[in-house]
Amino acid sequence: MRASDKAYRTLRSEIIDWQLPPGTVLGEVDQSTRLGVSRTPLREALARLTADGLVATQAGRGLVVTDVSTDNIRELFEVRRALEEQAARLAAERGDPAVFDALEREFVAVPALLESEDPARHDYYDLVARLDDAIDDAVANPYLVTALRNLRTHLVRIRRLARDDKDRLREAAREHLTIVRAIAAGDSELAAHATHIHLHRALEHLLAAHTAPTAMTTGPTERTAS
């Protein structure tokens, strides 16, 4: 694997996992020595992360991991609504019903799934990821899929703030079920509206969880990664 890819993937997952929290200064020499690559591939990795919106140049401190504010989340969801509604619409028009029928059966089984031993809900998040993949596959539009992938990167990072409880996940599964059924039935408008509602509810839940413990991300987080 190329050194620049290695640096990019490592930094990306560290940022998403909050091992590198918002505000972390990413000096080129620090990171290149830490990751064991030279500055040239590291710069490429940082450029890609900047394009992703995970890092940004702050006034006079160089590159820092971007903050996740309440406003950011709202803005992100405005874009997300536009893109995911369109994706749902197109998936309903073009998707293979059999694929979404199979996913429907899995979403029906989610309440039972959530009772099982899986503290991190990995099985559930895996199912949602497979739904996303199926939609990406169905829309067959590289531009749209790329935009959605970029967006999901941010959403995974934000998910850490959500404190998803069992009740919310059960509700989300019901919302997903409506979406999947609409896509399987080829009803594009229903799929779009179901997606709209799902995102509306997800944003509500996210903001409710985020406004309370806001101290987590704000304030002078001057931590440096070493």
Place this chain on the structure above:
Amino acid sequence: MRASDKAYRTLRSEIIDWQLPPGTVLGEVDQSTRLGVSRTPLREALARLTADGLVATQAGRGLVVTDVSTDNIRELFEVRRALEEQAARLAAERGDPAVFDALEREFVAVPALLESEDPARHDYYDLVARLDDAIDDAVANPYLVTALRNLRTHLVRIRRLARDDKDRLREAAREHLTIVRAIAAGDSELAAHATHIHLHRALEHLLAAHTAPTAMTTGPTERTAS
């Protein structure tokens, strides 16, 4: 100005202006010597262009300028519809009516404008660009604005294929007028639907112009830039 910025802007405008047509192979050494910068900043420029979708790595020939096929245009417009409708909606909700009232008056005057001496229609395209800027300003959403800006890069490149005649521009101006009035009136749904119709008509016109002289972009365009 940084050498990498210089290389990026130069290559970007050359690709958009069709001076570097689709299929052109962009070797690192060729371009770095041609542009008078070293390979390091040039690689950064190429990475940015790749992220923009203007160049892509092709099988075994390295980086090439991306092709513009009919399918690409359709896919691009699917994303565009999603993002611009959302932008129009948000602009109607948040925009300053005075700004869009002023633009409305300018769009009313377009038929007269098109009669003037301006073979390249620069004045008209300028007005559309100012409308885009006003919408960007009104939506006040950096993620959405960034996505729209990236999209418009491709659209400017495609415009070269459109052969916009006076009739189409007059029609487009009427469509824009409807959009601007809806935004100024704060009617988000009307703004979204007017945008939808405008994009539908624009795509129709583009495809009609593009399917006939398709030989312009296809075929073995093995040209090399030197």
Place this chain on the structure above:
DNA sequence: GTCACCACCTATGTATACAGAACCCGGAAC
């Protein structure tokens, strides 16, 4: 005559060295 293999060459990927600019700290003057 065609196909396969080998060698050379050119391209990309990486490391490092150097230059310039910006920031920080200390000192001095008002």
Place this chain on the structure above:
DNA sequence: GTTCCGGGTTCTGTATACATAGGTGGTGAC
């Protein structure tokens, strides 16, 4: 005490050298 200036240090930006991989062309064998 505060502010401004200067030196030093550290960072980014750029250039270049080197290594490796992949592609191409030529030659030989079947």
